[in-house]
Amino acid sequence: MTLQPPAGLATLSAMSSTSEIVRLTVNGDNHAVGVPTHFTLLETLRYVLGLTGSKQGCDKGDCGACTVLVDGQPTLACLTPVWEAEGKQVLTVEGLATVDGPHPLQDAFDVHGAAQCGFCTPGILCSAAALLQRSPRPTRVEIQEALAGNLCRCTGYTKIYDAIEAAAVAQAGDGSSQAAG
């Protein structure tokens, strides 16, 4: 099967003489994508797979809006060559919810008003999901450190921290250990 990038990328891919077939596992789905060798994981997620939840903010590692989980670790998709994700489990914000409903973090962000413009939210949810995976009842300092790579210019972070603490309680309360990946 030959996969073509969407029409909008025609100019970009025409510039590139080399391309790769890369095999990715994103949110549990297997994909084989044909992309220019220099594509980042973020460009592939957004412009080839149509997963636009992960945001292209600064595109240079400053803002954290592109944060996804690669093998459970918060990773900047904008600075990850797409081929570095081959053979690994990629989880984006689209993969947090399950058929049973939103991830506890998503519920808590809703209830606590932890998103304003929302541009940073997908990256913050991914960083927070990895934190809860590693540390189910994090202290506020741990939460702050886990989000040290995610810029939010609207909220001032307080409601985000509140939401993550509430999600941790909710997760512990219903006895489930909802996996982040």
Next chain:
Amino acid sequence: MAIIRDMIPDFDLFQPASVDDALALLAEHGREAWVLAGGLDSYDWFKDRIKRPKVVVDLGGVAELNGIREVEGGLEIGAMTTLTEIVRDARVRSQYPLLADAAEHVATPQIRNQGTLGGNAAQDTRCWYYRSGWPCYRAGGNTCYASAPKAMNREHCIIGRSRCVAVNPSDTAPALIALDAKMIVRNERRPNVYDAEDFFIGPSTDITRMTVMKPGDLLTQIHIPAAWANANFYYEKIRDRGSWDFQLVSVAAAFQVSGGTISGARIAVNGVAPYPLRLEAVERMVIGTEGDEAVATEAGELSVLGARPLRHNDYKIPMMRNLVRRAIRSAV
């Protein structure tokens, strides 16, 4: 100058599975080849189209460059070991917490998950004239924009300038010097072992390089000798904000103490010179003392002797003096 982002010039990708294969590729392609470790700094350069390598050698598949091993006389850390792995490693944390502390001060959690010790140590300078593609001495041109009369040079050096006034940005570099780490650099012909303080070079040695490594060279391992295990350590990094930022000034120090006096000391400062600066005169001065307030003050003064600020960075002199003073105070 106009910068078109997100349009990385095409390159040929090589993904060797062994160090020998990587070295053969680097030897074959010479100056055309770019070594890709964590990829963070690399993709920043590529997206700005300022560095346009024809060949990228990705080390991601070279398993022998990963991980931390206990060896006779210390720890051997593969150059591709991530900063997060170093921060979380029980042996590093218990015996060489200075290195864990320094690694934990790098940028953000995401960047530490991807960034490697080798890449952090060998990274290029952040001088924004250079990073923006201005044709300065370091970029092969014939001027230094950062030392021009109206230049913005708040982050630049106060010591060791030689045409270029950029500083080394690495958080782990001063810790590696304080721990007397050995840098193992291989090329197709032979392995070379450098003391950490000799691995980093200044513009008077070669204005286009930050380290001894030339095309064809590869940093493969970093050896942390047991001689400084469990010493008294001090690390402090001052930056404009609590996350992300590169240092304005940082200090890393290791002290051995016997009978209440300092019997051994290694102190390095970064952010003040084009290379992480070992303070040998300060080390000699404090050995044999109790590291009391008077000694600490004198050490701080000694450390900044001869410092020459640029127009906007004279604040770095008291900052360095105070960091050295705090390090000495902590020694005993």
